[in-house]
Amino acid sequence: MQDLILIVLGSILANNFVLAPLLSLRVDNEFATRPSSFLSIGMTAAAILVVSSCLNHLASEVLLSPLKLDYLSILIFMLLILSVAKALQISVIWKRTGLSRTLFVRNPVITIDCAILGLTLLRPEIGFSLLDTGITALLLSFSYAGILIIFAAIDKQTTSLALPQSFKGPPITLINIGLLSMACIGLL
Amino acid sequence: MRENKNYVAKSMASPKPIKWVMIALIPGSTATIIFFGTGYLWNIAIATCISLILEGGCLVASRKRLSELHDGGFLITAIIIGLSLPPDIAPAIVITAVGGAILIGRLLYGGERNHLFNPAMVGYVIVLISFPETVSSWPAPVDGLTNATALVSMKYREGLTVLEAWNVLNGHGTIGGYGWEWINLCFLIGGILLILKKMISWQTPLSIIGTITLLSIANFDSGSMDSKGPPLFHLFAGSTMLLAFFVASDPTTQPIHNRDKAILGMVIGSITFFVRGWGNYPDGAAFAVLLGNAITPYLNSRRIKFNAKS
Numbered sequence: 001m002q003d004l005i006l007i008v009l010g011s012i013l014a015n016n017f018v019l020a021p022l023l024s025l026r027v028d029n030e031f032a033t034r035p036s037s038f039l040s041i042g043m044t045a046a047a048i049l050v051v052s053s054c055l056n057h058l059a060s061e062v063l064l065s066p067l068k069l070d071y072l073s074i075l076i077f078m079l080l081i082l083s084v085a086k087a088l089q090i091s092v093i094w095k096r097t098g099l100s101r102t103l104f105v106r107n108p109v110i111t112i113d114c115a116i117l118g119l120t121l122l123r124p125e126i127g128f129s130l131l132d133t134g135i136t137a138l139l140l141s142f143s144y145a146g147i148l149i150i151f152a153a154i155d156k157q158t159t160s161l162a163l164p165q166s167f168k169g170p171p172i173t174l175i176n177i178g179l180l181s182m183a184c185i186g187l188l
Numbered sequence: 189m190r191e192n193k194n195y196v197a198k199s200m201a202s203p204k205p206i207k208w209v210m211i212a213l214i215p216g217s218t219a220t221i222i223f224f225g226t227g228y229l230w231n232i233a234i235a236t237c238i239s240l241i242l243e244g245g246c247l248v249a250s251r252k253r254l255s256e257l258h259d260g261g262f263l264i265t266a267i268i269i270g271l272s273l274p275p276d277i278a279p280a281i282v283i284t285a286v287g288g289a290i291l292i293g294r295l296l297y298g299g300e301r302n303h304l305f306n307p308a309m310v311g312y313v314i315v316l317i318s319f320p321e322t323v324s325s326w327p328a329p330v331d332g333l334t335n336a337t338a339l340v341s342m343k344y345r346e347g348l349t350v351l352e353a354w355n356v357l358n359g360h361g362t363i364g365g366y367g368w369e370w371i372n373l374c375f376l377i378g379g380i381l382l383i384l385k386k387m388i389s390w391q392t393p394l395s396i397i398g399t400i401t402l403l404s405i406a407n408f409d410s411g412s413m414d415s416k417g418p419p420l421f422h423l424f425a426g427s428t429m430l431l432a433f434f435v436a437s438d439p440t441t442q443p444i445h446n447r448d449k450a451i452l453g454m455v456i457g458s459i460t461f462f463v464r465g466w467g468n469y470p471d472g473a474a475f476a477v478l479l480g481n482a483i484t485p486y487l488n489s490r491r492i493k494f495n496a497k498s
Contacts, residue, residue, distance in 0.1 A: 153485035154304065162298040164250065175296060179305050180482050182313050186463050186475025 041148055045141030052077075052084040053137045057130050151176070206260040208387045209434065210267075212378035216430065217271060219374040223367030227275020234279050235266035235286045242290040252299075259300045265289050268308040268434060272427065272474075273315070273323060281319060285311035301440050305481045309435060309474045316474060324470055372429040379433025388437040391446050395453030396432040396460075397423060403461045422461065431460070431473040441481045448487040456480040 056077045064070055151173075158172050167175070221228045243262045247254055269285050289311025297303045316323050382388045404419040422428065436456050443449050456476045463472020 150483055150486050153489045154482065156489060157485040158297075158304065161302045161304075163302075164296065164298065167296055172296065175292065176304070176482075179292075179310060179478060182317060183475045183478035183482070185317050186313075186467060186469055186472050187459070 042142040042145035045144050046138050047088055048081065048085045049137040049141045050134055051088075052081040053133045054130060055084065056080050057133050206264060208382060208385050209264055212382045212387075213264075213267060213271075213434065215378050216371060216375035217267070219367075219371045220271060223371060224275050227277075228270065230279075231273055231275060231277065231282055232267055232270035234282045235270040236263060238283050238286045239263070239266035239290050242287060243295075246291070246295045247299075250295075256300060261300050262290060262294065262307075264434075265294065265308045265311070268430070269311050271430065272308070272312050277322060281315050281322065284318070285315040287311070288314040303440060304485070306435055306438055306441055306477050309477045313474045313478060316469070320469070368426070369424040372424045375429035375433060379429060379437075382433060382437075388433065388439065389442065389446070389449055391449035392437045392442065392453040392456075393432040395450040396436060396457040397428075399454045399457030400428065400461050403458060407465065422464070426464075426471045427473050428460075431456075431477065435473070435477055436480065441484060443484050443487045445487075448484075451487060452480050452484060455483060 059076055059080065060070075060073055064073055064076065154176050155173060158176070159168075163172055217228070217232070239262045240257075244254060244257060247256055266286055266289075269282070269289060273282060273285065289307040292314075293305060293307030293310035294300075294303055379388075379393060383390045383393070400422050401419050404422045408418055432453075436453065443452055456473075456479075459476035459479055460472045463469055463475060469475070
């Protein structure tokens with residue numbers, strides 16, 4: 001368990017895999033600063049990441065390795081993540097319940113980010129067991145939610161500052177991300 | 189959104205502490221210069237000149253009034269950078285640090301009392317991760333034997349117990365390394381002066397010091413090979429007091445509510461301690477401050493929401 005936490009902390013803070021998807025820059029601010037959003041974003045990401053990474057693990061153990069098709073693993077993994085995300089989105093639309101519906105319908109960015117995250121962090125080549133993969137995916141999705149919320153708050157605060165005209169909007173967000181990743185280097 | 193703007197306006201209207209911060213920095217910087225030589229004077233002089241040129245140049249370029257220079261926040265940034273870098277370092281490194289601090293840390297965020305991340309620490313981190321060895325190596329205060337601060341030799345002592353490391357590395361003092369204990373004590377006095385003058389809040393420094401003390405007591409095992417160092421050592425070595433009173437307590441980057449200030453102090457203190465104990469760098473204060481500044485907007489926005497509800 002301690003190893004897992006170390007792996008997750010290291011990959012998130014030191015390698016900045018979680019900061020990379022933030023470059024998509026389009027997460028809805030209003031939604032991300034809502035009180036319950038930490039839990040809900042985390043749950044969304046967890047649902048996608050845990051299911052798809054476990055599926056992928058099984059696929060690579062049962063299908064790809066025995067058939068010596070390892071070179072297809074990245075393609076298969078992308079296919080699995082996107083189909084899991086889409087399936088969850090469709091099932092949620094039919095349910096018509098408030099929060100989770102808003103999450104999936106209004107923020108496809110989250111699902112795309114999850115795909116990027118999963119692709120970089122949870123590939124079967126790393127050599128985790130099935131349980132390892134599941135737990136890592138869970139922790140990962142909650143730290144992703146945490147960073148998303150922190151950045152939403154930073155964005156909100158910077159909009160109220162008297163920034164130079166040419167640095168309003170995305171440029172200052174990029175600078176914030178850069179400064180935060182510099183700070184994360186210290187935790188390597 | 190409206191509440192948020194009000195809060196920003198309120199924190200911008202806080203009294204100008206620049207003069208008193210300068211006065212409070214005097215004891216600490218005098219002690220530093222006494223123990224480590226006049227290299228510091230050069231650092232501070234170069235940093236101050238460059239920051240003046242950059243700030244003035246940017247004000248002219250952005251067609252603002254030069255009278256904004258009177259606010260003087262850039263001087264504090266320059267002095268803190270001069271004090272954090274080792275003496276007799278190459279001037280180009282000082283210039284890089286000040287340039288990063290003034291241009292990226294201050295002016296991109298719109299100048300005085302606007303910055304989100306502490307400018308001095310932005311500049312310091314830029315040079316720290318660009319030239320890690322140069323920035324971490326300090327001249328020996330007395331005997332010319334050692335070339336490292338107490339924190340560096342504590343970190344890279346290669347399996348010695350604490351007491352052995354103390355004896356081998358000659359010239360280290362009783363608590364936090366020769367000279368450093370007095371320097372930190374002087375910064376502590378300056379910080380207490382600032383608190384008495386109500387220029388900074390007492391919550392953040394107290395909770396930083398308390399967190400570091402508690403964590404080092406919890407991790408202390410009477411000085412074995414894996415020990416992270418005794419509590420007093422952590423308080424009086426490196427830049428703990430400068431961090432607690434002059435960097436982390438910067439009124440602009442502080443959260444609005446008192447409980448949040450204490451939370452911020454706990455975050456900064458624990459990250460500092462963890463980087464010292466387990467990270468790759470001997471002192472994690474600068475990283476801790478940047479990470480702490482990053483969560484401040486979240487702490488503020490959370491509180492606003494609670495207020496709006498009730």
